[in-house]
Amino acid sequence: MVVHAVLLIAIPLLSAFLIPLIRKISKWFTISILTLNSIFSILVLFEVYNKGMIYEIIAFSPPVGIYLAIDNLSALLALIINVFGAINFVSTLKEKSFKFHMLYLLAIAGSTGIVITGDIFNMFVFFEITAVASYALVASKKSEKAVEGAIKYMILGSLGSTFILMGIALIYSQMKSLNIYDIANRISMMNENIKWISFAFLLTGIGVEAELFPLNGWVPDVYEGASSGIASLLSFGPSKAAIYAIARLLIVIFPSMHTYEIALWIGVATLLMGEIAAFMQTDAKRMLAYSSIGQMGLILIAFSLVSQGIRYSIPASFFLIVSHASAKSSLFLLSHKNKMGSALTKYGGITAVLSLIGMPPLAGFWGKWYLFLGAASEKLWLVIILIFFSGIIEAAYFARYLHRSIGEEKMEASYAYPMAVLSTFSLAFGLLPFIYKMANMHLLGGV
Amino acid sequence: MVIDLIIKIAILTGYAIAGTAIGLLFMGIGRKIVARVHNRVGPPFYQNFIDVAKLLSKKTNISHGWIFDLALLFSISGILLTLLFLPIGGVKLLSMDGDAFLVLYLLAIPSLGFALGAGASGNPNAGIGVMRALVMLLSYELPFVITLIALMIYYDTTSIAGIVESQHSQWAIFIPPFLLASAVADMALQGMLMEQPFDIPIAPHEIASGPMVEFGGKYLGSLMIYKAISIVVETTFFVDLFFGGGVIAHGKFSGIVNFISWLVLIFIFFTLALLINTAFPRFRIEQAFKFYWKYETILATISLIWVYWMVIT
């Protein structure tokens, strides 16, 4: 069956607009819409899997109009965002306000839009939707910490949006086009200085959302303050979409040795900062937040190894994204009580932690392994040592975390079931054979 | 198809049984050697076989839930999987690009397994032991990884089999920087084997065997099997890296010769570890940490830079 990819965005938007009219049943309506959207995202993934990259024109043919360009990685990310969003919604069932459901749908739609759009300004618009929805969702707990985190996030996020807009304006001033692939094909015509300045602006702007090194001051506060369901949403939704946007920037628009190098060292700095800070935390949620930063650094490293190790880099990022999205979101759900009482939560928590540390045969292991291979093929031995070093630190604090959080207290079913299901994904993606084929296919279009 | 599978399963079982037997034998001989150093007679060398048989035939009444069971299974399967990836006497069973990283990860599995088991058992001594074991893991991995990367840079491969094959003409130990690196790696081996002065996690006199304190009966028997295989695996890893997997002959009966030389080599390094064990008192945990992260890491880095310099000139 052929599915229009634009429905992935249009349906959540339509239902978000519809919810104020049907306030009474908004919860069940949202669940059914999220389910529908997950089914669509699965269909889109299969279509991409069969056909390769798919395009969906909106209104006019590009470069005059806008189109959606869905490659394998973005189809996978759309799947992750939508399916995980549907599963994770179960944990927020206690929220009664229909506005919460609207914001949730909008955050999902925005993150999906970032990954599937083929137009750089359209990407900015979806960044805005995602960011604004996330600010409100973070503050929805209404505790002092939540509001503090949300305000920090909002200030940095709006600065970041300004930077993105500046970068896009500079690109448009030179290329007279906003289509990513069109820009990529003609990037050599661009003035060298403007290219660099716009790259810097875009990296800075998206880096706020992607939790990169100097721009991630908001991360621990936000994850600590937000309620568990929302922290989980942030860990698989907006941050993954943003890191994918950076990948498009690096691999498609500005492919050159220097950009890869810059991204590589930013990634390494992010990784080390995140892991070392996580090791020193005493609060579980803050530890998970810093560990998220570290993982984002890993994913960025994977994306920046594309000059020699492209054979390995895309599978590496693929598995790292899957592993981090599933494991970290399930751990954030666990951090609601932070005690693994029942067998279900024990299973979920242990699987998630092992996948994050990188134990075979879970998805996290394949990610790290391909990452090592990619780094070795580029002869970046120092990077390997640093990644390994951070991996050891990660293992140490996660082992401490496991050791402390195994206990007798039970969690509510609305948290226990989603977290178990979410962490199953890192197991399933580590084992399913067709995933390997998918991961090894060329990604990001014919660039 | 089916026959292939059966053959594979048979080979795996054979590896497991052989590894266990060699390990238990070594442990028995080791007990004898330690006793001689202490000027005692010591148990016979087959004592460990008897111990394991006895423990496995015992009935276990105490259980701490499925995580506790899983932890042990986890550790044993991790160490068995590692064994399959290590070439023995130059004969490789499984091999792929980048399996050196895989083995490093696999070697960390048992520690995590024990952390899980200890967490599930709830014994405070086990908790202390696990914390120490994790700090030890943290300590010795870093210098070890640096030496491993020095090897990878020199031989330009990321698979252990590749490293072993590259050493056919000349063992790595005869190249000056790797002499230094092997000294570092040997100390890391001492930590991996949990022999003195690095037996802090077990610390028989302080915390009653640390992570393993709650294991009894069948569990203790399987634990001994795990210990036996881990001796073989860890020494083999060391020998593979620096002694070319013990490969000395290429020819008609080279398989047997190489197997024997491998056996001799791993026995030598196990004995070396035991002798160090008998001669030194135990470090405190922060001393061990400092030892590894200060002196060992510096030496390893020196050898890495030396190798790098050799490669680029």
Next chain:
Amino acid sequence: MIEFTIIAWVMSFLAIASALYAIKTKDLLSAAISMGIASLVVSIMFLLLQAPDVAITEASIGAGLTMAVFIYAIGKTERWEE
């Protein structure tokens, strides 16, 4: 053409000056009002640059609604910055 240049310079100067004043002053109310002035001046600039669409939007949102929101917010909190 010379008139246009003069008006553009004056307008830019006014916009920058009022924006700087908004940063400098300790009185939040006058800061909000001077931000409104800056928006108004910028909207005139848009008009001069033949972008009437943007000019209408900037005038009503930048000079009208945003300022009102700021003034309501200041009314609920404190007028003077420490």
Next chain:
Amino acid sequence: MRKQASVVITVIFFLSLTFAFYQISSSYNYMENKYDYTNPINESSANESVPQHYIKDTKNETGAINVVTAIVVEYRGFDTLGEVTVLFTAATGVGFLLYNLYSRKKNKREANLILREGSKIVLPFALLTGAYIFIHGHLTPGGGFPGGSVIASGFLLMMLSYPKFFMNEKRLSVLESLAGITFVLIGLFGLIFATYFLQNYLNLGNVGYLISAGIIPLIYIAVGFKVGSELASVIQNLKEVQE
């Protein structure tokens, strides 16, 4: 320390921007350059720069005289849908966060007589202007966003002069969602009656007349209602909130 750092960062930011814009002006004039588009999609027939395409072909392709409107609603209609949603999200977020903090204070100071009476006269004209701006979006400068904000500023005037003035929250949000649904449905009808999402499937009509340009006026009316009601509700929320 922090202050110095922020000054340094700001200076660097502006220097790089200035440098970039200087480079733009000194690089080349785009109207003289004709590019070959390497087409991302095979069917695309564009063979010139995008701005030139907008200026030359807007009238034939969309039937709108106002090029800006054509770009905003037709060529880049998806972006506009997104921007409307951003505003919607912000309004929803404000309403969601301030929901518990409402208080209808009784004793508020009244504005003076001139403002009160004057605003009564001005309000109808403000609403009319707003409506004109968004209905004639495809003919004259303006459109949904400016029109909506003009309408909202009319209500702002009422709020300033009558502190007890208050709009029904529920009706506002119903209006808002109806307008949003209209926009998305128009897009989805494009998928059904034509090929693409948001494609113009109505008759373009006589270029220059009020009823022309297909879906553009419809979308702009929806956007106007949406923006007006959203901004009004945001202001009302912020006005009613108590610390």
